[in-house]
Amino acid sequence: MTDQTTSITIPIHLTINGRDHSLNVEPRVTLLDALRDRLDLTGTKKGCDHGQCGACTVHVDGERVLACLTLAAQVEGREITTIEGLAGADGTLDAVQAAFLEQDAFQCGYCTPGQIMSAVACIREGHAGSDDEIREYMAGNLCRCGAYPNIVAAVRQAALEVAS
Amino acid sequence: MTVHNIRHANTRHADSRHGDASDGAVGGRLSRVDGPAKITGAAKYAFEQQLDGLAHAVMVEATIAAGTVRAIDTRAAETAPGVLLVLTPDTIMEIKGASDWLGNPPTQKTYSPLARTVTYSGQHIAAVVAETFEQAVAAAALVEVSYDETPAIVDLSDAKAGDGIPIDVMTKEWGDAEAAFAAAPVRICAAYNTQREYQAAMEPHGLIARWQGEELTIWEPSQWLDGMARTYAEWFGVPFENVRLVSPYIGGGFGSKALALAHSAVAAASAKMLGRPVKLVLTRPQNFTSYGGRAATRQTVTIGAGRDGKIQSIVHRGVNETAVDGMWVEPLASVTSIMYATPNFSSKQNVVRVNTVVPGAKRAPGENPSAFGIECAIDELAYEVGVDPLEIRLRNYAEQDPEAKKAWSTRQLREAFAAGAERFGWSKRSPKPRSMRDGHQLIGWGVAAGTYPVRRAYGEAIVRILADGSVEVESSSIDMGQGTYTILAQTAAETVGVPADDVVVKLGDSRFPRAGVAGGSRLAGVMTGAVYKAATSALDQFVGLAISDPRSPFHALQANTLVVANGRITAPRGDGPDVSIAELLASVGRDRIEATGDTMPANSSAEDRYKNYTTIATSVPHTEGDYSRHSWCAHFIEVRVDEDFGTVRVSRVVSALDSGRLYNPKLAESQWKGGIIMGIGQALLEEGIVDRRHGRIVNNNLADYLVPTNADIPDIEVISVGIPDLHSSVLGGKGVGELAIVGVAPAIANAVFHATGKRVRDLPITLEKLI
Numbered sequence: 001m002t003d004q005t006t007s008i009t010i011p012i013h014l015t016i017n018g019r020d021h022s023l024n025v026e027p028r029v030t031l032l033d034a035l036r037d038r039l040d041l042t043g044t045k046k047g048c049d050h051g052q053c054g055a056c057t058v059h060v061d062g063e064r065v066l067a068c069l070t071l072a073a074q075v076e077g078r079e080i081t082t083i084e085g086l087a088g089a090d091g092t093l094d095a096v097q098a099a100f101l102e103q104d105a106f107q108c109g110y111c112t113p114g115q116i117m118s119a120v121a122c123i124r125e126g127h128a129g130s131d132d133e134i135r136e137y138m139a140g141n142l143c144r145c146g147a148y149p150n151i152v153a154a155v156r157q158a159a160l161e162v163a164s
Numbered sequence: 165m166t167v168h169n170i171r172h173a174n175t176r177h178a179d180s181r182h183g184d185a186s187d188g189a190v191g192g193r194l195s196r197v198d199g200p201a202k203i204t205g206a207a208k209y210a211f212e213q214q215l216d217g218l219a220h221a222v223m224v225e226a227t228i229a230a231g232t233v234r235a236i237d238t239r240a241a242e243t244a245p246g247v248l249l250v251l252t253p254d255t256i257m258e259i260k261g262a263s264d265w266l267g268n269p270p271t272q273k274t275y276s277p278l279a280r281t282v283t284y285s286g287q288h289i290a291a292v293v294a295e296t297f298e299q300a301v302a303a304a305a306l307v308e309v310s311y312d313e314t315p316a317i318v319d320l321s322d323a324k325a326g327d328g329i330p331i332d333v334m335t336k337e338w339g340d341a342e343a344a345f346a347a348a349p350v351r352i353c354a355a356y357n358t359q360r361e362y363q364a365a366m367e368p369h370g371l372i373a374r375w376q377g378e379e380l381t382i383w384e385p386s387q388w389l390d391g392m393a394r395t396y397a398e399w400f401g402v403p404f405e406n407v408r409l410v411s412p413y414i415g416g417g418f419g420s421k422a423l424a425l426a427h428s429a430v431a432a433a434s435a436k437m438l439g440r441p442v443k444l445v446l447t448r449p450q451n452f453t454s455y456g457g458r459a460a461t462r463q464t465v466t467i468g469a470g471r472d473g474k475i476q477s478i479v480h481r482g483v484n485e486t487a488v489d490g491m492w493v494e495p496l497a498s499v500t501s502i503m504y505a506t507p508n509f510s511s512k513q514n515v516v517r518v519n520t521v522v523p524g525a526k527r528a529p530g531e532n533p534s535a536f537g538i539e540c541a542i543d544e545l546a547y548e549v550g551v552d553p554l555e556i557r558l559r560n561y562a563e564q565d566p567e568a569k570k571a572w573s574t575r576q577l578r579e580a581f582a583a584g585a586e587r588f589g590w591s592k593r594s595p596k597p598r599s600m601r602d603g604h605q606l607i608g609w610g611v612a613a614g615t616y617p618v619r620r621a622y623g624e625a626i627v628r629i630l631a632d633g634s635v636e637v638e639s640s641s642i643d644m645g646q647g648t649y650t651i652l653a654q655t656a657a658e659t660v661g662v663p664a665d666d667v668v669v670k671l672g673d674s675r676f677p678r679a680g681v682a683g684g685s686r687l688a689g690v691m692t693g694a695v696y697k698a699a700t701s702a703l704d705q706f707v708g709l710a711i712s713d714p715r716s717p718f719h720a721l722q723a724n725t726l727v728v729a730n731g732r733i734t735a736p737r738g739d740g741p742d743v744s745i746a747e748l749l750a751s752v753g754r755d756r757i758e759a760t761g762d763t764m765p766a767n768s769s770a771e772d773r774y775k776n777y778t779t780i781a782t783s784v785p786h787t788e789g790d791y792s793r794h795s796w797c798a799h800f801i802e803v804r805v806d807e808d809f810g811t812v813r814v815s816r817v818v819s820a821l822d823s824g825r826l827y828n829p830k831l832a833e834s835q836w837k838g839g840i841i842m843g844i845g846q847a848l849l850e851e852g853i854v855d856r857r858h859g860r861i862v863n864n865n866l867a868d869y870l871v872p873t874n875a876d877i878p879d880i881e882v883i884s885v886g887i888p889d890l891h892s893s894v895l896g897g898k899g900v901g902e903l904a905i906v907g908v909a910p911a912i913a914n915a916v917f918h919a920t921g922k923r924v925r926d927l928p929i930t931l932e933k934l935i
């Protein structure tokens with residue numbers, strides 16, 4: 001019992017969206033809570049905290065990862081990209097972001113950062129070849145507002161743009 | 165600031181490729197103005213504010229369904245690292261009773277958000293506040309609770325549940341339904357069940373509470389800022405004006421985020437006790453028990469008809485579950501009594517108390533389960549008399565409201581049936597069950613109708629024309645994804661005469677002009693009306709100045725009126741100056757023009773206003789005056805059922821909907837699709853499963869409570885068949901958000917019958933019910 005509640009902090013260094021951050025946190029702090037509660041990077045959302053919804057999807061070394069199932073300490077020295085780091089430095093939207101806006105691929109917007117991070121990876125993985133493939137490879141990101149058909153349309157559009 | 169104030173700076177690129185100027189007018193397909201903030205992660209939702217000195221609270225919930233808390237041992241939790249406060253029923257500060265959402269005064273002098281007497285599993289009994297979230301979570305696990313447990317009634321099917329309490333106000337009768345049924349040549353009777361369903365918004369419930377002296381600020385996702393602010397004010401005995409609720413974006417509500425709840429009181433109390441801001445976010449499992457989802461329902465629908473399928477009588481009996489210590493009535497006859505013409509009708513409803521959290525509003529409460537009963541029953545009648553399921557609906561078409569005996573304001577349901585059938589290819593349907601297949605997939609085509617009443621209330625807004633020529637709108641209404649930011653920008657843009665890009669809409673702060681609840685699909689109609697009024701009066705002032713102020717370049721023209729369009733002001737015949745709004749304001753030495761508009765009846769007192777915005781007591785009946793006002797829809801759905809495994813997939817949906825005039829079709833279509841998708845979940849997946857020994861919801865998480873995923877959803881086509889309905893709202897719209905879910909589950913059940921010949925009357929339609 002007692003070691004569960006002792007608060008020992010460790011220094012960690014994270015590279016997020018190309019910037020270095022140093023923080024002292026307990027080893028049990030997840031990447032998700034580090035982003036949201038310690039670094040004011042609240043674009044990454046918490047929907048379940050148990051790897052069930054995809055709202056917390058970020059990229060670690062370019063691959064999609066659930067930040068709620070990743071300890072902050074695990075990703076030291078790796079390249080982390082969050083939704084805040086997706087657009088260009090001049091504010092130019094990523095093709096996926098622009099397609100989400102144009103296709104109205106969200107309503108409340110809470111699942112959206114996770115959807116977009118998943119979609120960018122889905123296209124990069126080569127899994128956006130058909131609507132059915134997109135549906136399958138985007139199935140880990142729940143959207144209770146039910147934006148799915150528009151998400152498929154946005155991913156399809158962005159995949160074509162990325163390919164061209 | 166916490167309000168939404170991001171202009172379209174970095175979206176022009178995306179929009180300019182496909183947009184066009186008319187998109188910004190009312191009825192245009194403008195992309196969401198809050199979209200850029202949401203797709204870049206810049207949108208800060210309510211409890212994402214970062215405050216100095218923020219402490220973190222975690223709730224501890226009961227693990228029994230009925231009984232009393234004998235003792236709570238908090239010693240280990242209190243000494244755990246970082247812990248600031250452990251709250252139990254004995255240690256939490258006194259909180260006063262608050263009036264309910266109708267404005268009825270409290271029945272108890274004090275309110276205890278932490279329970280001593282447990283009436284459902286998951287009820288809050290203690291809370292831990294610590295320096296960090298991780299410390300609070302760990303310490304909460306150290307709180308030891310002992311109980312004296314008593315037997316629980318776990319759900320409607322519990323042998324102890326009984327028949328429940330009759331709710332007499334729900335009784336609806338005309339003609340002699342029993343006699344007409346007995347005399348009818350064709351008689352059908354069946355029972356239809358829906359299960360506990362959950363809103364499961366992706367953003368969990370939670371809040372940050374901060375006290376500064378006697379002033380309380382609450383950052384909390386809210387469908388009703390003014391109503392919730394009233395509750396906090398009453399709980400803590402401070403004036404209403406001392407409470408500020410901030411809710412700039414809401415990560416989905418679906419009916420669940422309109423009330424301040426027990427955990428809200430705990431957060432605000434602990435912030436006061438500690439003198440520090442406190443953040444409390446419910447875990448996903450706690451989101452299944454801290455507020456109610458849709459009550460489980462049971463209905464029997466009895467139809468007596470002629471051999472031609474013309475209905476002569478409907479007898480309807482309904483039951484919904486409610487809590488041991490709270491009342492929820494899910495109005496189960498709301499569609500039954502109006503969808504079809506019938507000379508004889510009878511409906512009665514009971515509620516049954518079980519050990520659950522009080523059920524609550526989930527998308528189209530009442531209409532949704534009601535339609536499942538009547539829209540399946542009429543399908544059964546169609547097969548009984550050998551008439552096409554679409555034809556039988558037209559044969560029994562209600563030319564006026566059968567219950568209120570009033571004309572419909574507008575009812576484009578015939579048009580919806582026609583447009584949907586055409587697009588779906590209904591005429592190619594082979595009538596016999598099990599007669600369409602593709603390999604070992606049985607194919608079924610089903611149809612069902614839906615409806616939702618037009619709920620009306622009042623709202624206020626401020627519209628400002630600013631020195632730089634831009635327009636600002638403020639209202640304490642909210643946007644949880646319906647598109648409020650966008651349609652209010654369009655309304656102000658069109659009314660004042662500026663591009664939508666030049667309008668900034670600020671919502672979600674209770675310090676702004678007031679608004680009632682965003683529920684029952686009423687917000688768009690109410691708020692476009694208020695913004696239209698405010699914008700009209702701002703424009704009148706502006707034009708008045710331009711005509712009459714001696715410093716105005718138009719002064720010499722002696723015109724009666726001037727035209728404002730695209731941000732510029734000109735004389736109607738184009739024979740005078742042509743200046744921008746900013747230039748005109750500068751010439752007359754004004755830095756702004758401001759007007760408040762509201763849709764309240766003239767001469768409303770301050771008290772009327774307070775009551776209107778903080779309770780739902782003043783909403784206007786949909787059958788007020790000469791008309792009955794509703795939105796309507798028809799769903800055509802194809803399912804594929806695997807003959808061996810019984811798995812059901814929805815493979816095609818075409819829905820035609822009448823929501824009156826659409827303020828922004830792009831966003832309305834999205835909401836419709838969202839409702840249809842939630843309906844697919846209800847039909848095939850969603851069901852709160854109760855552990856019969858402990859009365860617990862065992863699938864209280866997003867892996868086990870199945871909501872539709874992207875892979876479950878086919879292409880969905882939605883068709884608008886609405887026409888402007890000026891009896892329903894100032895600009896002619898009817899409700900959008902709740903409508904589309906109504907009728908989806910019966911359309912799927914009907915399609916499954918057509919595919920398999922098996923009538924499943926118990927949702928969800930899972931494979932074991934088909935094999």
Ligand code: FES
Binds near residue numbers: 045056067069
């Ligand atoms: S919050 Fe990480 S998957 Fe839901």
Ligand code: FES
Binds near residue numbers: 109110111143416
């Ligand atoms: S946009 Fe609301 S959950 Fe996806």
